Amino acid sequence: FVSLLYQFSGRLPSGPQLLIRAPYGYSFVSNFDVDAVSTGAAATLPIGLPLKDPSRPHELVLPLSNYVREKLTYGFRARIGTAMALPDSNQWSIVALLPVEEDDPTVAVDDVATGLSEIGRA
Secondary structure, eight states: OEEEEEEESSOBOSSOEEEEEOOTTOEEEEEEEOOHHHHTOSBOOOBOSOBOOTTOTTEEEEEBSSOBOBTOOEEEEEEEEOOSSOOSOOOOEEEEEEEOSTTSOEEEETTOEEEEEEEEEO
């Protein structure tokens, strides 16, 4: 399992998607949890059904079902497949994918999560 705690650098409305990206070599398996009680966070992240692309097992998309507030700690916990060797860049990231217009694809907004910290791995 991996557990992450993070804060958003600004308020996000409902509708965007959050892309959680693990380092290459890791893969999201199951048990995706964003509940404040089980993650140790201050608030539960309001999400819809998590989306996985089999061709990108190190990425997970969480669609927001309600707005999230800045400077409030949220958490994420998931069962992961671990890398056979430590990747060159062992960095996790959370990026917001915001819709630009109805006929345009989404655009990534960097640095949406601050204070990203890995709090445990089992």
